[in-house]
Amino acid sequence: MPPKKKPNLDALYGSCRVPGTVAPCELKYSQRSCFELDDDTAAKLKSLSAAADSSFYMSHALYSDFTVLWLVDPRGKLWIALEEIVIENPTIVGSLETYPLPRSLDWRMFDMSRLGHPAIVKGQDARIGGELSYKPEASGGEWWLSNQSGRYGKGSDRTEDHLNQVAEIFRSRGINVVTFFYS
Numbered sequence: 235m236p237p238k239k240k241p242n243l244d245a246l247y248g249s250c251r252v253p254g255t256v257a258p259c260e261l262k263y264s265q266r267s268c269f270e271l272d273d274d275t276a277a278k279l280k281s282l283s284a285a286a287d288s289s290f291y292m293s294h295a296l297y298s299d300f301t302v303l304w305l306v307d308p309r310g311k312l313w314i315a316l317e318e319i320v321i322e323n324p325t326i327v328g329s330l331e332t333y334p335l336p337r338s339l340d341w342r343m344f345d346m347s348r349l350g351h352p353a354i355v356k357g358q359d360a361r362i363g364g365e366l367s368y369k370p371e372a373s374g375g376e377w378w379l380s381n382q383s384g385r386y387g388k389g390s391d392r393t394e395d396h397l398n399q400v401a402e403i404f405r406s407r408g409i410n411v412v413t414f415f416y417s
Contacts (some may be wrong), residue, residue, distance in 0.1 A: 247306045247361035248396045253385035256357040259347035265303075265315035266332050268354055275314075276407035283377070283409075288370040298368050300334045304379070304400070305354045305363035305386060312403050313354045314366065319346040351383045362396050363387050366411075379404065380414040388416060 269275045286294035301317035318332040335348060351363040363386035367378045381387035381397045394415040404411045 241310070243308075243310045243361065246396070246399045247310065248392050250308050250359040250361055251386055251389075251391070252359045253352045253357065255385070256352045257347055257350075259320045260349060260353040261357040263320055263332065263349060264353050264356065265318045265349050267318065267334070268313060268315035271304075271312040271314055271403065271407065273407065276404075276409055279314075280408060283368060283370075283375055286368065286370040286375050288375070294368060294370045294375075296334070298370060299336055301337055302366040302368075303351055303354065303363065303383070304366050305351050305383070306361040306400060307355055308359060308361065310361070312400065315349075315354055318349045318353075320349060321346050351386050360386050362392055362400065364397070364400075377404070377409060377411045378414060379411040381416055382414075 271279075283294075286298075288294070296316075302314060303317050304312060304314050306312055316334040319335045321331045321333070332349065351360070352358075354360070354363075362381060363383035364379065364381040365383070366380075369376055369378055379397065379401055381392060394413075397413050397415050401411045401413050
């Protein structure tokens with residue numbers, strides 16, 4: 235039997251891109267919430283959304299009011315993490331706390347740093363990235379997938395087809411997503 239042909243990752247998800255800007259904290263830290271989407275984590279994500287009830291805010295607050303980031307790394311692996319802030323305690327060497335960043339909070343007003351898409355790959359290159367948000371009020375609830383990443387998701391070399399290919403990763407694991415492409 236001939237060896238299985240490797241997929242053309244550039245065609246599927248776009249070529250690798252080095253982010254134009256990376257905050258020092260994004261080189262040093264990763265989000266505590268970061269995970270690779272695989273069969274196990276997809277099942278956990280599905281159980282979270284299955285428990286969501288649009289009339290019960292607590293059941294969906296975390297993934298409807300906080301920014302959920304996603305990114306495809308150079309190997310074609312899909313990573314998901316909450317956008318988090320970093321608070322370093324200079325009085326305790328090595329003390330670090332990260333917390334999910336609410337969409338409504340302007341983190342620049344406080345003495346804290348934000349862990350965005352580059353933190354998922356320690357500031358290295360990636361193929362495409364964006365945001366994922368859960369809408370429990372949609373019929374049966376649905377995940378909205380966008381390419382809303384200024385450093386990995388937008389630009390003339392990112393296409394709607396690249397985003398649709400990412401959507402297929404979610405769908406192949408039983409997670410229904412609706413895509414929103416921003417050019």
